[in-house]
Every structure is written in C-alpha cells, then in structure tokens.
Amino acid sequence: MAKSFYVTTPIYYATGEPHIGHAYTTVVADFLARYHRLDGYETFSLTGTDEHGEKILEAAQSEGVTPQIYVDGLSDRFHQAWRALDISNDDFIRTTEERHKAVVLAVLQKVYDKGDIYFGEYGGLYCVGCERYLTDKELVDGKCPDHDRKPEERVEENYFFKMESYRGWLRGYIQDHPDFIRPQGYRNEVLSLLSESLGDLSISRPRERVPWGIPLPWDEEHVTYVWFDALLNYVSALDYPTGDRFDEFWSEANHLIGKDILKPHAIFWPTMLKAAGLPLYQHLNVGGFLMGSDGRKMSKSLGNVVDPFDLAAKYGPDAVRYYLLKVVPYGQDGKVGEVDLVKRYNADLANDLGNLVARLRALVLRHLDGVVPGPNHQESDSDLIEAGAGLAAQVRGLVDGLRFYAALEEVMQFVRRLNRYFNDEEPWVLARDPGKRERLGTVLYNVAEGLRISAILLEPAMPGKAREIRASLGLADVPTSLEAAATWGLTPAGTRIADKAPILFPKAEIPSVETAASSEEESAPDEPVEGRSREPIAGDDEPEADASEGPINLDDFAKVDLRVAEVVAAAAVPKTDKLLKLTLRMAAEERTVVSGIAEHYRPEDLIGRQVVLVANLKPVKLRGIVSEGMILAADDGEGNLALVSLDRDTPAGSQVR
Numbered sequence: 001m002a003k004s005f006y007v008t009t010p011i012y013y014a015t016g017e018p019h020i021g022h023a024y025t026t027v028v029a030d031f032l033a034r035y036h037r038l039d040g041y042e043t044f045s046l047t048g049t050d051e052h053g054e055k056i057l058e059a060a061q062s063e064g065v066t067p068q069i070y071v072d073g074l075s076d077r078f079h080q081a082w083r084a085l086d087i088s089n090d091d092f093i094r095t096t097e098e099r100h101k102a103v104v105l106a107v108l109q110k111v112y113d114k115g116d117i118y119f120g121e122y123g124g125l126y127c128v129g130c131e132r133y134l135t136d137k138e139l140v141d142g143k144c145p146d147h148d149r150k151p152e153e154r155v156e157e158n159y160f161f162k163m164e165s166y167r168g169w170l171r172g173y174i175q176d177h178p179d180f181i182r183p184q185g186y187r188n189e190v191l192s193l194l195s196e197s198l199g200d201l202s203i204s205r206p207r208e209r210v211p212w213g214i215p216l217p218w219d220e221e222h223v224t225y226v227w228f229d230a231l232l233n234y235v236s237a238l239d240y241p242t243g244d245r246f247d248e249f250w251s252e253a254n255h256l257i258g259k260d261i262l263k264p265h266a267i268f269w270p271t272m273l274k275a276a277g278l279p280l281y282q283h284l285n286v287g288g289f290l291m292g293s294d295g296r297k298m299s300k301s302l303g304n305v306v307d308p309f310d311l312a313a314k315y316g317p318d319a320v321r322y323y324l325l326k327v328v329p330y331g332q333d334g335k336v337g338e339v340d341l342v343k344r345y346n347a348d349l350a351n352d353l354g355n356l357v358a359r360l361r362a363l364v365l366r367h368l369d370g371v372v373p374g375p376n377h378q379e380s381d382s383d384l385i386e387a388g389a390g391l392a393a394q395v396r397g398l399v400d401g402l403r404f405y406a407a408l409e410e411v412m413q414f415v416r417r418l419n420r421y422f423n424d425e426e427p428w429v430l431a432r433d434p435g436k437r438e439r440l441g442t443v444l445y446n447v448a449e450g451l452r453i454s455a456i457l458l459e460p461a462m463p464g465k466a467r468e469i470r471a472s473l474g475l476a477d478v479p480t481s482l483e484a485a486a487t488w489g490l491t492p493a494g495t496r497i498a499d500k501a502p503i504l505f506p507k508a509e510i511p512s513v514e515t516a517a518s519s520e521e522e523s524a525p526d527e528p529v530e531g532r533s534r535e536p537i538a539g540d541d542e543p544e545a546d547a548s549e550g551p552i553n554l555d556d557f558a559k560v561d562l563r564v565a566e567v568v569a570a571a572a573v574p575k576t577d578k579l580l581k582l583t584l585r586m587a588a589e590e591r592t593v594v595s596g597i598a599e600h601y602r603p604e605d606l607i608g609r610q611v612v613l614v615a616n617l618k619p620v621k622l623r624g625i626v627s628e629g630m631i632l633a634a635d636d637g638e639g640n641l642a643l644v645s646l647d648r649d650t651p652a653g654s655q656v657r
C-alpha cells in the first residue's frame with residue numbers, strides 16, 4: 001500500500017486580509033506536501049477559513065453586513081492568496097459548509113452521550129481576539145499580550161467539556177511520545193501547562209448573545225464555542241466518520257500551527273479526540289512568529305508590515321516561498337523585510353543558481369550545438385558526483401527533523417559547489433581546443449546533472465522555477481522524484497536543451513525606503529546590486545574600499561544576533577584534531593555548530609554548559625557538516641582559547657546585547 005501523508009494549516013479567521021504570518025505557515029505546509037508527493041506519498045493537504053464566533057460577528061457588524069456575506073468575501077481572498085503563492089492544497093474547508101457542520105453535530109452528540117458534557121456557570125477573563133478565557137498567568141499588565149487588549153470579565157451559563165478529567169492521560173501520552181509536539185521547547189511548555197489543573201472547557205455560548213455559530217444538537221439556545229467547532233475541520237475535511245479519506249489519512253496527520261495557538265491544539269484538541277473515541281493526530285508542528293524588520297510585531301501604525309502578495313507580484317511566488325522557508329529556522333521567531341528578501345534573492349537565486357543555469361546553457365548552445373553529450377568521467381569528478389548522489393539523503397534527514405532552512409541551505413551549498421567545479425574546469429577554455437571536446441562535454445554534462453538533482457530538491461520550495469530549470473535544460477520529461485534525485489546520471493546522453501529560455505531570476509534592485517513594500521531601517525544606504533560582481537575582476541588589483549572599516553554604530557552591532565545556548569551534545573569531528581560538532585539548544589530550537597575548540601575542551605566537559613552563539617551567521621559546511629552559527633571564545637594570541645560564559649544561569653535562547 002502507498003504511504004500516506006496528511007498536512008494541515010490552521011484555518012484562518014475570515015476577519016481580515018491574508019498576511020505574511022498566514023503565508024508563512026501555509027508555505028511551510030505546502031513545502032511538506034510537495035516534498036512528500038515527490039517522495040511517493042499519497043498526500044492530502046488542507047487549508048481553509050474559520051468563520052464562526054464572536055470575533056467574526058464583531059467584524060461583520062462593524063462593516064454593516066451579514067456574517068455570511070462578510071465571510072464569503074474574505075474566504076475568497078484566502079483562496080486567491082494561495083493561488084498567488086502557488087499553494088497546492090487538495091482541499092479548502094470553510095466552517096460554514098454543511099459538510100463541516102454535520103461533523104460538529106455528530107461529535108458533540110457523541111461526547112454528550114458519553115457523559116463528558118455538563119451545564120454550568122463560568123466566570124473568567126475572556127479575550128475575543130484569542131476566542132478563549134485567559135488565565136491570570138497569561139496576562140501582561142492586565143492585557144492579552146497577543147492582542148494588546150484587556151480581556152472582558154464574564155459570568156455566563158455554558159456547557160462544559162470535562163477536559164480536566166483527561167489531563168493525566170494526555171500528560172502521560174505526551175511523555176511517552178516525544179515527537180508528538182515539535183520542536184521540543186513547545187512540548188515542554190505543554191507539559192508544564194499539564195502539570196497544574198486545567199479546569200473544564202466551556203464549549204458553548206448563549207445564542208442570544210452570540211447568534212453566529214452551530215447550535216448544539218440537544219439545546220438550540222446555545223451555539224458551539226468557536227474552537228470546538230474549528231478544530232473539527234481537520235477531520236470533517238476527511239469526511240469523518242464515513243470516508244475512505246479518513247481511514248487513509250487521519251493517522252498520518254501533521255498539523256502546522258503558529259505558537260499563538262499551541263494550547264487549543266495541544267490540549268483542547270487531543271482531549272476532544274479522546275472523548276470522541278478518535279485516534280490522535282501524529283504530530284503537532286509549531287512555528288515561531290515573524291516580526292517586522294525592526295524586530296517589532298508588524299502593525300500598520302509602525303509602518304513595518306510586509307505584504308507577501310506585493311512581494312509575490314514584484315519578485316514572483318517562488319522567491320517569496322524560498323525567502324519564507326529560509327528566513328528563520330522553523331520554530332524560531334524571526335524578522336522579515338523586503339530588503340532582506342532582495343539580498344537573499346540576488347545572492348542565492350540570481351547569482352548562485354540563475355547565473356549557473358545561464359552560463360551552462362550559453363556554452364552548450366555555442367559549442368555543442370545545444371546537445372549535452374554522454375559523459376566520460378575522470379577521477380577528479382568523483383567528489384562532485386558523490387556529493388550530488390548523496391544530496392537527497394542529506395535533505396531527507398533535515399526535512400524529517402523540520403529543518404527546512406538547513407535543507408535548502410544544503411542544496412544551495414551544492415549549487416555553489418557546482419559553480420566552483422564550473423569555474424575550476426574552465427569549460428570556455430576547453431572549448432577552444434578541439435582535442436578537449438570530450439572533456440568539455442563531460443564537464444557540461446556534470447553541471448547539467450547537478451542542476452537536475454538540485455531542481456528536484458528545490459521543487460517543494462520553488463515549484464515554478466524548478467519546472468523552468470528543467471524546461472530550459474531540456475529535461476521536462478525526465479522523472480522527478482526523491483528517488484530520481486538520489487541517482488546520479490539520469491540526464492539522458494544527447495539531451496537537447498531549449499533554444500531559448502527566459503532569465504531565471506532577473507537581478508532585483510534593493511528597494512529604497514520610499515519604494516519598499518515595507519519600511520526598513522537598513523535599506524537607505526544600500527547601493528543596487530545590479531552589476532556588482534562578487535568575484536574579483538581580473539586585472540583589477542585595487543582593493544575595494546571597505547565601508548565597514550572604522551568604528552561601527554549601534555545599528556551595525558544590532559545586526560549580530562547573539563544568543564545564550566546550552567550544549568546538549570558534543571562529539572569530535574572525524575579526521576580532524578581541531579573541530580567539535582556541538583548540538584546547541586536555544587529555547588525551542590536545536591542547532592548544529594562546528595567549532596574549532598577540540599584542542600581546548602573535551603566534548604564531555606561541554607555538555608550542559610551555557611555558551612554564547614552568533615545565531616544569524618550564514619550557515620557554512622565544515623567537513624561535510626552544516627554549521628549553523630559560531631560560539632564565542634577569547635584568544636590570548638598564544639594559542640589559548642577560553643569560551644565566553646555567563647555569570648549566572650540564563651534561559652537558553654536569551655539575547656545577549
């Protein structure tokens with residue numbers, strides 16, 4: 001039987017336009033869906049809109065339209081947004097659809113009949129933004145920190161779900177299943193919530209106050225609480241309880257959410273499933289939050305809002321997808337901005353990838369009549385071939401660990417390696433000597449083959465560009481799968497490349513503050529990248545003036561993201577005396593860092609130590625290991641190193657300033 005994979009995004013509140021936070025989670029989900037399809041899985045990917053509840057009612061009333069008309073319009077905007085970002089969802093569920101309502105009624109009835117729902121009175125602090133009661137601990141200065149709004153004091157007669165009675169069971173389940181909630185930091189957060197009484201969950205609202213919702217099957221005067229309604233979308237879209245889809249996909253469910261909705265997904269949802277007699281989902285994958293480029297929550301008044309659809313219109317959907325997947329390691333918070341996007345776009349996509357495709361094509365067209373011949377490898381090609389054939393396995397390991405950033409970086413490192421091979425072999429020089437024609441063919445074959453593999457592995461992130469690369473290299477009909485990416489040599493000998501192909505990634509100008517879709521403090525002094533060469537120009541031995549010389553200002557320093565990290569594992573790197581491979585934990589995230597301290601520290605002495613990590617360094621590959629940052633140490637100039645440490649225990653992930 002085929003392997004199955006089910007991935008979901010949160011269903012977004014139909015109360016406002018889709019924004020970059022929604023786009024982020026949806027792009028990550030789509031990456032996983034496309035990756036699993038490439039790997040031969042039967043895949044079902046779901047997104048949708050959450051359309052009931054007080055928040056929607058308030059928004060519709062303020063617009064002076066009926067809630068249904070209001071949600072119809074906004075749900076449509078989400079549809080359009082996902083088309084603009086090339087999202088390949090298999091279904092789009094709306095909680096106002098009959099197919100969904102029927103499932104909510106059936107599950108409510110089942111839990112009610114079981115005796116897990118009772119009627120009572122509840123008083124507490126309600127945040128309409130979160131659509132839930134908050135505990136005192138969750139408030140900051142008396143306000144909900146996510147919505148910057150004072151919760152309302154409420155006393156109301158509601159139906160309650162006996163959630164507290166499932167607390168012990170859920171705690172045990174999470175303890176026994178370390179991968180149920182990922183990354184680990186969020187699992188720990190949930191376990192800590194579960195160590196104290198939860199109370200029961202109010203699951204209804206009086207219809208006279210909130211008329212916009214699904215009436216309870218046994219008492220029409222009350223409507224279903226919006227979270228109890230919304231969470232069930234994940235099974236109603238699979239036609240629970242009757243459908244084959246449910247049988248095929250439910251046990252493979254991977255939910256993707258932002259950290260703001262951890263509690264409903266990690267606590268309400270599993271206890272609801274248990275009470276309704278349904279198996280649990282497989283994984284809850286929790287992403288961090290994206291902030292404006294100034295590090296603050298995006299808001300119109302701060303002028304730091306980044307609009308993913310403006311960006312997609314300007315740079316194409318694939319550039320935005322690639323950027324979102326690479327802007328921050330999954331699980332961590334990060335800053336986003338247009339200037340940053342353009343810099344990465346120009347460096348990784350236009351320079352490293354796009355140029356290589358163009359240079360290869362030019363030589364094949366000019367010297368080989370547009371045909372890539374069969375190769376005749378020599379010994380010196382074997383390292384490249386080995387790296388290319390092993391790339392898919394490296395990527396697989398990283399994607400399995402939700403390390404999308406590192407997975408894409410791994411592919412881009414390989415593309416850089418192809419560039420080096422191309423430059424070292426100098427095929428334009430080989431082309432001048434008729435006696436070196438066979439070698440010329442082999443070199444160009446190897447570059448084309450490396451690009452075929454890279455294009456497959458980049459496809460989940462950049463489906464459109466991956467297709468364009470294949471088409472421009474005459475490989476449109478060559479199979480694409482992870483298996484095909486793991487095999488070197490599938491570019492057929494005699495492949496005819498396309499005569500014409502558009503520039504894959506035209507270089508983009510770094511926007512100035514005035515033209516940026518977002519405002520960014522660092523954007524002003526930048527010069528356009530167009531025409532700026534990254535390699536030294538032959539004959540030009542004048543060193544370039546370095547603008548970074550001399551004293552720096554605070555803004556320059558603030559670009560370095562220094563973090564407290566805890567060493568959770570350390571081991572010597574084989575075949576070197578100098579390097580240690582460290583696994584570092586920062587809040588919810590783990591990183592691998594290769595550090596040149598092996599002559600000064602024994603691995604076992606480092607475990608549990610706190611170090612200071614430069615967390616936003618571009619990853620580099622050292623001895624085949626992708627190193628994601630650098631730890632700080634002092635050097636006395638006589639060969640002695642001392643690690644920078646803290647004078648008291650500080651939570652891992654804390655910023656060092």
Ligand code: MSP
Nearest residue numbers: 010011012013021022025050230231257258289290
């Ligand atoms: N309707 C509920 C979810 C119900 S799921 C059964 C909801 N909707 S929402 O429109 O508020 O979307 C929340 C989700 O959007 C977050 O969990 C996260 O996935 C995404 N994001 C919203 N803003 C974000 C950022 N600034 N950064 C990253 N993702 C964020 O909650």
